[in-house]
Amino acid sequence: MVRIVDVAAEAGVSPSTVSHVLSGKRPISEATRERVLEAVRRLNYVPNPAAQALRERSASAIGFYGSDISETFVARNIRGVERVARHAGYHLLFASGIEFDYDVGRALDFLHSRRLDGIILAFAFNETEPIPFPRGLDCPVVTINRAVPEGYHSVLPDNRRGGYEAGRHLLESGATRIGFIGGPPNRPASSERQLGLARALEEHGLALEERRVYLGDYSQGSGVIGLRRLLEADPGIDGVFCVNDFTAAGAINAATQLGRRVPEELKVLGYDDRDFAEFWPVPISTFSYPLEEMGQYSAELLLSLMRGDSLPELTHYIPSTLVRRRSTAS
Amino acid sequence: MVRIVDVAAEAGVSPSTVSHVLSGKRPISEATRERVLEAVRRLNYVPNPAAQALRERSASAIGFYGSDISETFVARNIRGVERVARHAGYHLLFASGIEFDYDVGRALDFLHSRRLDGIILAFAFNETEPIPFPRGLDCPVVTINRAVPEGYHSVLPDNRRGGYEAGRHLLESGATRIGFIGGPPNRPASSERQLGLARALEEHGLALEERRVYLGDYSQGSGVIGLRRLLEADPGIDGVFCVNDFTAAGAINAATQLGRRVPEELKVLGYDDRDFAEFWPVPISTFSYPLEEMGQYSAELLLSLMRGDSLPELTHYIPSTLVRRRSTAS
DNA sequence: CTATAATATGCAATCGATTTGACGACTTGT
DNA sequence: ACAAGTCGTCAAATCGATTGCATATTATAG
Structure with a gap:
């Protein structure tokens, strides 16, 4: 050489x-x-980058941990992160959760041992277990889609607001007896959206009745079962907000099978804007995350932290935007 | 420190x-x-990893280039790569095509400049433009989903065989007037699958008639249009092999709208096993790639090359496996 | 009780790029 | 023609871990 x-x-x-x-x-x-x-x-x-790094006491590298890279959420985050990082002269060291048996701790130990200038942690699912930060970790850290109580910065989708806007949209499209098909109760993504929905209904003098709520597991199957349950409990339901597009797709399938026309008799609203939502037999109205922007924003945040800036806000909420399609057309 | x-x-x-x-x-x-x-x-x-790398003349790092990390194909490859790499004590340096404006050349220049021990290039789409390898690139390279004439090793899905098995499966499920909805003709993934399909039909004394072939653009829309064209050209068509699941989904939508029942009157077969294929209103029969295994295999290949082994075969074909669902049920 | 081997530890050079202080070669003003 | 100042270049120290060679220590044999 x-x-x-x-x-x-x-x-x-x-x-x-x-x-x-x-x-x-x-x-x-x-x-x-x-x-x-x-x-x-x-x-x-x-x-020789090793010699440079040794001399300059900086690897010019940012570590990226993704809980599961094959999840669209994480995969598109990384694109935004990379754009910003590379522009600033940093490259990306990659560690996915999968290869550490979903163990954030071991991934973090690894990233720590590489003496990186900063670390970004992106989570596909917003769980609540604490993150075991290695002791002696002295570089800035920003998390995506996970609030960290330990005082690290995090970039989060504004689920509460998304739920609220979902409620407003369903009301505007003419629904009044509105239900919710959610995920497990310990998942903030689900519970926050539910809270937002409830608030929108309350502002309209309506309540999110308990019999109109079904909590499943984010799957398409729980959309199918959920819709059946909801219709059993209240056959007059005319609008359903589903916690994600898989569930919404299942709900539409089930509704069609039961002879309910979507959107004429029943509005169905999803979340996430998955690739299939656009061309589902009944195209699904949904919320789209600005995933790349979230990655970009978190990288910018990290860069300012690396420069030594101290930022006042610890949590940064990013709004989702409603995508209107046929499943909620008036 | x-x-x-x-x-x-x-x-x-x-x-x-x-x-x-x-x-x-x-x-x-x-x-x-x-x-x-x-x-x-x-x-x-x-x-200090920089000091170690300097002294040992090896960064213990493998570079991973993905033409687009948000494509499932690439995202799942990386998981397999990471598993093997980390087990062997290497970590992953990441460079995606997107951030280099889809320019493989610049990504390669970057990876080259990092003095890596090996490089894996994964492509979401099997295009045919040559890859501009930087001069002086002296580390082993393995590509995924792209044949490289320059003498580098590549791991490829066996599209010809997939097409052949698609044909066999459609024939077995009772179809005899079989069509094909493909992608642009310069895409090997599409043309190879078509060739395989044609061979299966020929073995059965049938031909893949030109009027039963529609070449679109891999999209759901081209599934819709394609199916209409095929039915216009030959209303008696009873089986369609689609180049991917998006196209198959579109074809099923179109068939349903035109009053053709799938699978009773028309079998539809997709490719890729996308997440929605399983719970499409008519669940889509398709082919599933062993994406992680392909990543794993390419990493193992790379590791042997790094050890200095010389491997006889340059191209390594990986078969896809048929996933039987309702859309082709007899 | 010395000679020899075996074992454990230390010294110093090395990897390759960066940077500080020093120096020589010019230019400019008086 | 000389002092003061620029400008361009160089030699050498530095970053932190590794390793060949040398040495110190202990064990074993003669």
Whole structure:
């Protein structure tokens, strides 16, 4: 491998001159400059990043942990993160949860041991178990889709507001007897959306009645079962907010099978804007996350923390936007 | 940051002893060993990876390029790669195509400049433009989903065989007038599957008639249009092989709208086993790629190349497996 | 009780790029 | 023509871990 001394020899100068030419940290005469650059090109020289990192006490690297990279949520986050990071001259070290047996702790230990300049943790599901940060972890950390009580910064989707807007939209589209098919109660994503929905209904003088709530497991199957239960409990239901698009798809399937026309007799609203929502037999109205922007924003946050800025807010909420499709058309 | 000399001082030994304890490359008496380990724990020492990389002339890192990380194909590849890589003591440096404006060349330049021990390139779509490998790139390279004429190793899905098995399956399920809705002709994934399908039909004394072939763009919309065209050209069509699940979903939608019952009157077969295929109103029969295994396999390939093994075969085909669902039930 | 082997530990050079202080070669003003 | 000042370049120290060689220590044999 060609070293800086080789380039120096080729150009007939000292290594420090080569370094100065490349970094521009000292003025170099145009003639030597040209000669050095020519030598660099001829020898195809690339500085050894390990030597640079050692000398500069910084790997110019950001660690990215994703609880599951094959989840769209995480995969699209990373795109935003990468854009910002690379622009700022940092590269991405990758560690997914899967390979650590879903163990954030071990992934963090690993990232810590790599002496990174910053770490971003992205979670596909907003669980609530605490994150075991390694002791001695001294670099800035930003989390995506998980609130961290320990005082780290986090970027979160505004689920409460999403639920609220879901309620408003269903009301505006003419529904009055509105139900909710959610996920497990310990999942903030689900419970927050439910709370938002309830508030929207209350503002309209309505209540989110308990018999109109079914809590499943985010799956398509729980949409099927959930819709059946809801109709049993109240056959007059005319609008359902589902915690995600899988559930909404199941609900639409079930409604169609039971002879209820969507959206004429029943409005169904999903969440997440999965790829299939757009062309489901009844195209599904849903909420789209600005996933790349969330990644981007968290990387910008991390960069300011790395620069030493202290930011007042610890949690940063990002709104989702409603995507109107046929399943809630008036 | 605590250095090896700090640990040495704390334990009352020399740095080299600490190094030997940690690496186990030389025998150390149990007593000193304990003392050193205790010091390491007390000071929370982690070796500086840059210094190690510099000294050992290896970053213990593998570069991963994904043409688009938010594509399931690539995202699941990376999981397999990571599993194998980390087990062998390597970590993953990540570069996605998106952030280089889809430019493989610049991503490769970047990965090259990081002095990696090996590089894996995963492509979401099997295009045919040549890959601009940087000159002086001296580390092993393995590509996924892209044949590379330049003599690099590649791991590819066996599309020809998939198409062949698609044909066999449609025939077995009772169809005889079989059509194909594909992607653009320059895409090997599409054309190979078509060739495989044609061969299966020929073996049965049938031909893949040109009027029964529609080439679209992989989208759901081209499934809708494609199916209409095919039915116009030959109303008696009773089986359609679609190049992917989006197209198959569109074809099923269109068939349902035109009053053709799937699968009773028309069998529809997809490819890729996307998440929605399982619970589409008519669950879609499809082919599932062993995506993680492909990642795993390519990483294993890369590791042997890094060890200096020379492998006879350059292209390694991985079969997909048929997933039988309702859309092709007899 | 010395000689020899075996074992454990330390010293110092090394990996490759960066940077500080120093120095030589010019230019400019008086 | 000389002092003062620029400008460009270089030599050498530095970052932190590893390792070949040397040495100190202990065990074993003669």
